[in-house]
Amino acid sequence: MSGLFNQTEDQQSLVELVRDFMNKEIKPHVLEWEKEGHYPREVIRQGIEMGFHMMQVPEEYGGMGLDTTTTSMLIEEGAKVESTYMSMFNVTSMGGKIVMAAGNEEQKQYYSSLLQKGYLSAFCLTEPGAGSDSAAVRTTAVRKGDAYVINGAKMFITNASLASVFLVVASVDPSKGSRGLATFIVEKDRPGVQVSKKIEKFGMRLSNTAEVVFEDVKIPLDHLIGTEETGFANAMKVLTASRPIVAASSLGACQLARDLAVQYSKERVAFGKPICAKQMIQEKLANMEILIQAARGLVYNATMLLDQGKPCTAEASIAKCFTTEAYWKIADDAVQIFGGYGLCDEYLISKLYRDSRVNRIVEGTNEIQRVIIAKAMLR
Numbered sequence: 001m002s003g004l005f006n007q008t009e010d011q012q013s014l015v016e017l018v019r020d021f022m023n024k025e026i027k028p029h030v031l032e033w034e035k036e037g038h039y040p041r042e043v044i045r046q047g048i049e050m051g052f053h054m055m056q057v058p059e060e061y062g063g064m065g066l067d068t069t070t071t072s073m074l075i076e077e078g079a080k081v082e083s084t085y086m087s088m089f090n091v092t093s094m095g096g097k098i099v100m101a102a103g104n105e106e107q108k109q110y111y112s113s114l115l116q117k118g119y120l121s122a123f124c125l126t127e128p129g130a131g132s133d134s135a136a137v138r139t140t141a142v143r144k145g146d147a148y149v150i151n152g153a154k155m156f157i158t159n160a161s162l163a164s165v166f167l168v169v170a171s172v173d174p175s176k177g178s179r180g181l182a183t184f185i186v187e188k189d190r191p192g193v194q195v196s197k198k199i200e201k202f203g204m205r206l207s208n209t210a211e212v213v214f215e216d217v218k219i220p221l222d223h224l225i226g227t228e229e230t231g232f233a234n235a236m237k238v239l240t241a242s243r244p245i246v247a248a249s250s251l252g253a254c255q256l257a258r259d260l261a262v263q264y265s266k267e268r269v270a271f272g273k274p275i276c277a278k279q280m281i282q283e284k285l286a287n288m289e290i291l292i293q294a295a296r297g298l299v300y301n302a303t304m305l306l307d308q309g310k311p312c313t314a315e316a317s318i319a320k321c322f323t324t325e326a327y328w329k330i331a332d333d334a335v336q337i338f339g340g341y342g343l344c345d346e347y348l349i350s351k352l353y354r355d356s357r358v359n360r361i362v363e364g365t366n367e368i369q370r371v372i373i374a375k376a377m378l379r
């Protein structure tokens with residue numbers, strides 16, 4: 001951190017905790033686990049034991065009680081080693097945030113008790129036919145006696161294979177469009193819940209993504225969070241709040257790509273000198289630093305607005321767009337600096353290049369972010 005965004009002592013010690021953990025437990029194995037395509041269970045368990053899956057859950061419910069700014073600092077720090085590890089916990093923590101914001105006291109107690117048992121969760125909004133157009137959700141929740149019966153399929157769900165509980169957005173009244181969407185707590189062990197095989201992706205292979213199908217899944221009425229009309233609003237709030245966190249993750253990864261590029265440019269010799277002596281290489285390095293410093297300003301501007309409860313829909317989208325595109329550009333230039341070696345699997349930079357493609361799509365594509373920004377400008 002530099003300039004405007006000084007960390008408090010508490011934030012510094014949490015960031016150090018993440019840094020030490022990531023450097024000791026994750027860094028030495030990243031490429032090996034990347035080949036396997038998943039984190040070992042034991043390594044996930046370590047993060048749960050440290051409470052990372054409850055970062056934003058209030059302390060009175062057993063969580064770490066962190067605000068968005070501090071959460072983003074931890075996510076950024078984690079991404080300086082590997083970006084999907086802390087993000088996996090953030091998905092669960094964000095789910096906890098929805099329940100804390102929109103649930104009643106019993107639901108808060110119940111949901112936090114699941115997380116305290118070490119459960120991970122997943123947020124199920126996207127469907128095969130409803131991505132950017134999230135109001136087009138076709139999954140239904142039909143009230144029958146003392147239960148809702150859920151039917152439908154959810155696509156690209158992060159943590160799906162690891163989660164024990166899902167937050168599911170489903171339509172209780174398709175004739176009302178987005179106003180007929182509601183959010184439900186659905187435990188994975190309920191009959192009719194099926195998680196597909198992991199979806200194989202070329203980027204962020206260490207992040208678990210799968211499809212979840214709900215076939216006549218019965219859940220009690222008290223598993224509806226908030227009201228039958230507020231599911232879409234809940235989802236939009238979560239997405240706004242999580243965009244700066246996705247940006248923070250990209251910001252951490254930008255720094256890793258920059259550091260790898262700086263180091264390699266000092267070591268690689270061409271025409272009798274390290275390539276960092278060449279001005280065309282220096283230009284790339286300087287541009288990386290410009291993007292990183294600008295991205296940092298945007299990320300923490302958005303998180304601070306969120307923490308102050310101020311409107312920040314456009315700012316969250318701006319931070320998400322700028323930082324995820326900066327990550328992609330920096331990773332691309334870093335590969336260029338590595339030359340042919342940048343394409344080889346045994347070099348971490350090739351993983352970063354592949355990973356950098358993902359964040360421009362998740363949490364609302366960057367086209368949708370621009371729609372949001374323009375809408376705010378034209379209001």
Ligand SMILES: Cc1cc2nc3c(=O)[nH]c(=O)nc-3n(C[C@H](O)[C@H](O)[C@H](O)COP(=O)(O)OP(=O)(O)OC[C@H]3O[C@@H](n4cnc5c(N)ncnc54)[C@H](O)[C@@H]3O)c2cc1C
Nearest residue numbers: 123124125126131132133156157158362363364365367368
């Ligand atoms: C790795 C990964 C993890 C994910 N995790 C989750 C998760 O945990 N939970 C969850 O619910 N979802 C998750 N998603 C889904 C993600 O949010 C969607 O993929 C994303 O919103 C885009 O939807 P789509 O893939 O259906 O693309 P589409 O909506 O079909 O879009 C296709 C293209 O059309 C463009 N487009 C669409 N509408 C417009 C418009 N109005 N103006 C301009 N351009 C437009 C898009 O920008 C895109 O370029 C994840 C996705 C990925 C890849």
